[in-house]
Amino acid sequence: MRYARVSVGGRAVWGRVRETDVELLSGSPIDGDPCVLGTVRRDTAVWLPPVVPSVFYAVGLNYPRHIEHAGATVPDRPEVGYRANNALTGHRSPIVKPAEVEGRFEAEPELVAVIGRTIRHATYEEARKSVFGWTIGNDVSARTWQHQDRTFWRSKNSDTFKPMGPWIETDVDALAQTTTLRLNGEIRAAFPTGDMVFDPFDYLVEITRHITVHPGDVLWMGAESTCRIEPGDTVEVEISGIGVLSNPVQLEGNQS
Amino acid sequence: MRYARVSVGGRAVWGRVRETDVELLSGSPIDGDPCVLGTVRRDTAVWLPPVVPSVFYAVGLNYPRHIEHAGATVPDRPEVGYRANNALTGHRSPIVKPAEVEGRFEAEPELVAVIGRTIRHATYEEARKSVFGWTIGNDVSARTWQHQDRTFWRSKNSDTFKPMGPWIETDVDALAQTTTLRLNGEIRAAFPTGDMVFDPFDYLVEITRHITVHPGDVLWMGAESTCRIEPGDTVEVEISGIGVLSNPVQLEGNQS
Structure with missing residues (x-):
């Protein structure tokens, strides 16, 4: 469904x-x-956005090729970060690039787990059963800000930087799919969705050692590849078996 | 009120x-x-907790003496971070110390601004008017985890690590007050609440350059001083003109 x-x-x-x-x-x-x-x-x-979470969890380095590209070391345990609800926007709504942003402005195509049950001290099997369904996220990032700032507050959490949708698919083997990133109809990246260092259930087992995860919370699973986006572009993230999340990019001040 | x-x-x-x-x-x-x-x-x-925010903003280094103590440099612009709603707990509810926590486990007494209006591109005066009222937060932190981990996920966001309350006071000059930290009735720290590098309105002006802040969002303003807490203790944060936030500390597994 x-x-x-x-x-x-x-x-x-x-x-x-x-x-x-x-x-x-x-x-x-x-x-x-x-x-x-x-x-x-x-x-x-x-x-x-198909859901507005109480807590918005996001995984950073989780695909081996992305970690290699970033020059980082492969994490030896699943550590999670956060994003902010103000940045959420829906399918077909614009990603607004702030006028002040310089340098690389990028899309990151991500699988998103939507939680359906309250869990704490979850086993792997309980974590698996706690997922209500799956959606798609685009972790839009302004790299210059990401490197300049002490936190991700504006580099990853400015308004419209977190498109999510178009819907939650409850009947899919999410880790057996392909994630495809398209810019203006051209494929810019495609990778096996499940080729992760730690899968969503590994993360939920680790998180719930200390944290109660609630229905409606979301867990964004990171990206293997990214691409630059600019005003005038349309960026699409497709995950087979789930759907296509499509957003136009606009320059701040030029919104229709 | x-x-x-x-x-x-x-x-x-x-x-x-x-x-x-x-x-x-x-x-x-x-x-x-x-x-x-x-x-x-x-x-x-x-x-x-007197409110559950859509976005939970928190300031790190914001009191000159705390920055000096941490060996950090004074920020030249107001940068904000985030905390997570699962960690919120109310006045008189226990702070539960996870059994695995080793090393310094500390309380951080903080002023909290509760937002009452939707703001974007706010002036200082608009930011000032956007605050509905003020409450008190205790930014409980497990220092070993804080230094070991890539993010603050468990060091600052484990369940019960964010006591907030007891209420929101709407009629107080919050920056002209005194923050007092008491452990088992003994004063461990007292400092002028308003002795900040950047005040809450400076932060809101900066945040809303790129972010829409919504009614019910909270902004925790950082602490000048901290103290160690252990199971069996009762920790109180008082801000004159607002109230007293009191929480017992318990060891995980020993909750009554």
């Missing part, structure tokens, strides 16, 4: 995505079994 | 704190003007 959140009359409404329609739901499918209140057409739906 | 969140029958309810009672409110005073639904006695109230 595919679940999304769409904007209806300015309100965020959960939806179940069908062939041509999105069925509007009475509540979150993560929390219960909502009923159908109506439908909107899928081709005109306004997509929101 | 003082606003809190209390647990009533297992549910989080907003309250207005009076002399002997807490008036239970129909909704958040940050979002509107709620009505009074009933009261509970203040001396038996179960205090929750």
